[in-house]
Amino acid sequence: xxxxxxxxxxxxxICVGSLLFHFFRLIRLGNPKDFSTPLGSPKSAxxxxxxxxxxxxxxxxxxxxxxxxxxxxxxxxxTFLSIFLFFMxxxxxxxxxWITWAFSFCLMISGISGFGILIKRIVKPQMRSLSNNxxxxxxxxxxxxxFLTISAILNxxxxxxxxxxxxxxxxxxxxxxxxxTLYFFAARYQLGFFYGWRGVWPPK
Amino acid sequence: MEKLTKEQIEKGLAVIKxxxxxxxxxxxxxxxxxxxxxxxxxxxxxxxxxRFIPAxxxxxxxxxxxxxxxxxGKNFPGLVGAKDLNNETVKEMIDLLFGAxxxxxxxxxxxxxxxxISYLVRCGRAMLSNMGMVPKTLQSTIDAAINTGxxxxxxxxxxxxxxxxxxxxxxxxxxxxxxxxxxxxxxKNVLYTLNPREPKFFPLSISAMAKxxxxxxxxxxxxTKMYDVTNYAYYSGNLEEAGIIAQRLHDEMENLKATQCxxxxxxxxxxxxxxxxxxxxxxxxxxxxxxxxxxxxxxxRTGRIKLDKAKNxxxxxxxxxxxxxxxxxxxxxxxxxxxxxxxxxxxxTPHGNDNLCCGGGGGQLAMSEYNERRMNIARxxxxxxxxxxxxxxVTPCHxxxxxxxxxxxxxxxxxxxxxxxxxxxxxxIL
Numbered sequence: 001x002x003x004x005x006x007x008x009x010x011x012x013x014i015c016v017g018s019l020l021f022h023f024f025r026l027i028r029l030g031n032p033k034d035f036s037t038p039l040g041s042p043k044s045a046x047x048x049x050x051x052x053x054x055x056x057x058x059x060x061x062x063x064x065x066x067x068x069x070x071x072x073x074x075x076x077x078x079t080f081l082s083i084f085l086f087f088m089x090x091x092x093x094x095x096x097x098w099i100t101w102a103f104s105f106c107l108m109i110s111g112i113s114g115f116g117i118l119i120k121r122i123v124k125p126q127m128r129s130l131s132n133n134x135x136x137x138x139x140x141x142x143x144x145x146x147f148l149t150i151s152a153i154l155n156x157x158x159x160x161x162x163x164x165x166x167x168x169x170x171x172x173x174x175x176x177x178x179x180x181t182l183y184f185f186a187a188r189y190q191l192g193f194f195y196g197w198r199g200v201w202p203p204k
Numbered sequence: 205m206e207k208l209t210k211e212q213i214e215k216g217l218a219v220i221k222x223x224x225x226x227x228x229x230x231x232x233x234x235x236x237x238x239x240x241x242x243x244x245x246x247x248x249x250x251x252x253x254x255r256f257i258p259a260x261x262x263x264x265x266x267x268x269x270x271x272x273x274x275x276x277g278k279n280f281p282g283l284v285g286a287k288d289l290n291n292e293t294v295k296e297m298i299d300l301l302f303g304a305x306x307x308x309x310x311x312x313x314x315x316x317x318x319x320x321i322s323y324l325v326r327c328g329r330a331m332l333s334n335m336g337m338v339p340k341t342l343q344s345t346i347d348a349a350i351n352t353g354x355x356x357x358x359x360x361x362x363x364x365x366x367x368x369x370x371x372x373x374x375x376x377x378x379x380x381x382x383x384x385x386x387x388x389x390x391x392k393n394v395l396y397t398l399n400p401r402e403p404k405f406f407p408l409s410i411s412a413m414a415k416x417x418x419x420x421x422x423x424x425x426x427x428t429k430m431y432d433v434t435n436y437a438y439y440s441g442n443l444e445e446a447g448i449i450a451q452r453l454h455d456e457m458e459n460l461k462a463t464q465c466x467x468x469x470x471x472x473x474x475x476x477x478x479x480x481x482x483x484x485x486x487x488x489x490x491x492x493x494x495x496x497x498x499x500x501x502x503x504x505r506t507g508r509i510k511l512d513k514a515k516n517x518x519x520x521x522x523x524x525x526x527x528x529x530x531x532x533x534x535x536x537x538x539x540x541x542x543x544x545x546x547x548x549x550x551x552x553t554p555h556g557n558d559n560l561c562c563g564g565g566g567g568q569l570a571m572s573e574y575n576e577r578r579m580n581i582a583r584x585x586x587x588x589x590x591x592x593x594x595x596x597x598v599t600p601c602h603x604x605x606x607x608x609x610x611x612x613x614x615x616x617x618x619x620x621x622x623x624x625x626x627x628x629x630x631x632x633i634l
Contacts, residue, residue: 022233029226035482037493039533049318060314061240068240072316129254130237130263132285175276176284177236180317187234187318190227194320198479199533203557 004163005090011167012090018174019182026186031193038197045196049188053201068120071113078110079142082149086166095153104150111146114139134176141169142178205291208335213289215334219327220269227320228327232269234319235262241321244314246561247304250581256304258311258321264297265328294337301328302339303574306566307439308526313557322531330441338440345436345570346445353452354432356400363428366403367410374414378634385414386425388460394424395462396496397433397453397477399470399602409602412629413468416500419632420508424466430456433468435476439567443484450481457491464492466499469623471525471601472565475532495528497600500628501537504544511631516546518620520627521594523552523585523608524559525601538600538624545631546596552588560584562599564607579614582607586615600624 001009056062062069085103088095095103118139121127144165152162173179195201223229237259242248247256254260263285270277270286277286287293309322332338338346349355364387371385386392396417402410417424430452437446457465467474478493503509522542528534535556542549552559563581568574585608589597597608597619608621 026226026230029223029229032225032227033483035486035488036479037482037488053313059316060244061238061316064243065240068238069316072238126242126252126254126257127239130239130257130259132237132267133282134284135237137283180234180236183230183234184317186226186230187320190230191312191318191320198531200530200535200557204536 001090001092002159004160004167008086008090008163008167008170011170015170015173019179022174022179022182034197036197038199040196040199040201042193042196045201046189046192048202049192049195050185053191054188068117071116074110074113075117075142078107078113078146081106081110082146085149085153089149089152089159089162100153104154107146107150111143111150114143114146118143138172138176138178141165141172145169205295208289208291208294212335216289216294216331217268217272219331219334220265221273227323231320231324232266234317235259235266236317237263238316240316241311241314244311246306246308246310246563246581246584247577250583251577255300258305258315261300261305261328262319262321262324264293264300265324265331268293268331289331294332294335297328297332298337298339301325301332302342302567302571303577306526306561306563306568308561308565309530310526310558310561313530326441328441329439330443333440333442338442339571339573341571341573342436342440342567345567346440346442349432349434349436349449350445353430354400355434355436356404358400358404360428363403363431366407367426370407370411370414373411374418377411378415378418380418383414383418385410388427388429389425391461392423392425393463394422394466394499395457395460395464396424396426396431396466397468397473398426398431399434399468399473400432401602401606402468406602406605409469409623409626412623412625413496415629415632416503416509416625419510419634420503425460425462427456427460429459433470433473433477435473435481436567436570438472438476438480439570446476446480447484450477450484453477454481454485454489457489462491464494464499465489467493467495469496469600469602469625471527471532471603474534475527479532495532495534495537495600497528497534497537497541497624500624501540504541509628510633511544511628512633513545513547513631515631516596516627517548518546518595519548519550519593520546520596520598521550521552521589521592522555523562523589523597523599523601523604524556525599525604526559526561526565528600529559530557534600538598541624541628542598545627550592550594552592560588562604562607562611564603569603569606578607579610582611582614586611586617589617589619590615594619596620596622596627598622598624598627 148162148165151158241258245258267287268289276284305325307322311321345355348357367385375383435449474495562585563578568578
């Protein structure tokens with residue numbers, strides 16, 4: 001591995017280690033102890049929390065904001081693809097031919113989506129009012145990661161820049177709002193538990 | 205506002221420092237400020253200003269958490285939007301967490317991440333409560349409940365007098381001199397609770413429920429010592445005071461050796477005693493707790509009462525109280541009752557778990573300083589009701605009845621507002 005790959009590898013270890021710290025802290029703290037008598041099933045509601053309740057037909061945050069929601073979905077799918085390609089590049093696996101172009105196309109769409117979300121945050125006064133530096137910085141880091149992934153899989157000369165950028169992103173994930181990588185799942189778990197206990201979810 | 209003391213700040217911060225479980229930590233770290241919750245909030249819908257976006261309310265609490273409890277917030281507050289707890293932030297918290305949120309939980313259901321926003325608002329309120337910053341209007345309601353046993357400071361003799369003439373009315377209505385409204389009787393199946401606004405302003409809703417109990421031949425009683433179903437300390441976030449109120453009803457259940465505690469039609473009261481109460485007092489109840497809605501549905505289902513829906517011929521719509529439905533799981537029962545008690549039932553759009561709050565929840569009706577805002581957001585509910593074309597609006601919550609009554613007058617809806625018990629009593633065949 002080259003120095004920049006080692007740098008990215010070390011950043012990955014720090015990132016995963018930090019997220020594991022957050023994860024085990026949640027595990028150690030445990031579920032809320034509820035003394036009330038349950039009316040429903042937390043288990044089935046937790047399943048619903050990760051599936052049906054996330055459906056665009058159920059959530060106003062989705063169906064009232066379809067362009068943003070769609071951009072968000074592309075953006076996240078692109079991020080997952082970028083992470084997958086990060087491991088490929090880190091361990092010197094190569095993509096070739098039409099697959100490389102297909103990945104590039106997908107990442108172009110997701111990168112543009114991320115950039116669009118960033119522009120929306122900058123341009124709309126209400127979003128600006130809601131935002132802090134972390135919001136802009138996190139979005140920028142991830143969007144750049146998408147675009148640099150394209151450049152790295154198309155042109156290996158770009159790999160030093162790509163891995164330095166990826167290292168910065170990995171080191172920043174546990175610091176700011178990007179740690180919703182972990183807390184998103186915890187939040188939906190808690191919500192499923194809460195609504196399931198009270199018989200609200202799954203809907204009757 | 206006087207400058208905050210160090211002790212006040214420490215007491216406020218204690219709420220977001222000592223985690224008993226993973227719930228608070230999770231939600232404090234989850235919001236990504238996407239702002240997509242805005243349209244789910246009745247405040248933002250009625251007054252589209254950035255400060256009313258639910259995520260903004262979350263950030264009031266989460267930014268303080270970050271400042272004092274995270275590495276990045278302690279060292280790079282400007283980078284991660286971490287804020288000090290000071291006079292400026294407290295002023296904003298009071299205005300937005302108490303004055304611009306009914307804790308209806310609608311934003312929580314629709315949050316793209318799953319942040320329990322109303323829970324975080326309640327934690328923010330708990331911080332303010334620890335600091336002695338609860339609006340005086342709300343605190344006086346809690347003080348009345350703690351000092352007198354009910355939130356309207358009704359004297360025992362006035363309460364008993366009211367029940368006596370209601371009993372005479374009941375006897376005339378059912379044409380039975382033995383019909384009673386039992387008081388403080390031990391060993392009954394049901395201890396029934398009331399919202400103090402019933403004996404104070406709307407005694408006919410007590411008559412209605414007494415008629416239902418009579419028709420069902422229920423073994424029941426009221427208590428003069430503890431009948432108040434409400435718990436406004438749930439709204440202030442003061443767990444200690446909420447615990448005192450919940451403990452009293454628990455103790456009265458044990459004192460009267462009743463089998464079931466039946467909660468009157470009160471959304472937050474049901475939530476505070478049934479769901480939060482056992483956690484306030486840190487033990488399971490040794491008795492069953494249910495709402496009068498569930499009980500009435502059961503009477504109908506088992507044939508203990510018979511209804512004639514022709515006695516309620518007008519078009520009826522239903523307002524779902526947030527605490528009873530979205531946070532309490534009581535969705536089907538009130539619909540089952542209305543299907544048997546009225547000729548023409550029409551749903552509001554949206555309804556059920558998605559229903560819009562009437563605007564009276566979260567202690568808003570007690571905090572008169574926010575009246576103008578409260579009636580601003582009420583326009584949404586007025587439009588919902590008007591769109592149904594109903595002549596009668598039924599809601600299983602006295603707090604909602606109060607707000608809907610004001611909405612009815614302000615927006616000239618010309619509808620009747622009723623509780624479920626009133627509708628059922630009207631339809632009962634004796």
